[in-house]
Amino acid sequence: MNPVIELQRVTKRHGALVRLAEIDLTIKEGEMLALLGHNGAGKTTIMKLILGLIAPSSGHIDVLGGAPDGPHAERLRRQLGYLPENVTFYEQLTGREVLTYFARLKRADRHQVTVLLERVGLVEAADRRVKTYSKGMRQRLGLAQALLGSPRLLLLDEPTTGLDPAATRDFYQAVKALRDNGCTVLLSSHVLPGIEPYIDRALILGKGDA
């Protein structure tokens, strides 16, 4: 089976500063893998490289069968869901309105909005404004946003930072259900406790600046 993500000796530099040094990473279809590391270890840099938002200084990257910053980028974007670190929403909109707006942007089927609100446990809060949502509810709304368009690959950048243990568990249970349905998941975290029961493997990055 072809890997969904393959990084070979990938380095990212800014002048003399090395953001990421010779990383090798392979994720197979249907796997759930965690990138673990301190602040500055390079977790977000890896996500941005996979998304094609930045280019590597050296090394090779293949995502879903092509280079993420090449001609294949547009097709890749449609197959990929991304929850950035510190996601923000329009506070005055309801959860349903937020998802409907993103569904339009992503040209996803509007019917998915209701299905996804249910999947992340936000049906009852769907018509409340986002400004009334807890941090855990916001992250689950972010997960629903990332799932619009039924992506094959999900990138979650430190999705449970700041969540209490119960909210963390609820979040990862929802992600695990997606993984069990065949979605490939790459997530990042500072810590292993709390996520260990849900992941297949972890890649521990260097010491970073923490």
Ligand SMILES: Nc1ncnc2c1ncn2[C@@H]1O[C@H](COP(=O)(O)OP(=O)(O)OP(=O)(O)O)[C@@H](O)[C@H]1O
């Ligand atoms: N745009 C940039 N220009 C120069 N250096 C950068 C830039 N973005 C990040 N860095 C540096 O690259 C390294 C990796 O940063 P990155 O954000 O990938 O780490 P991280 O593991 O996601 O950290 P955190 O846990 O704090 O989010 C750090 O040393 C950081 O200071």
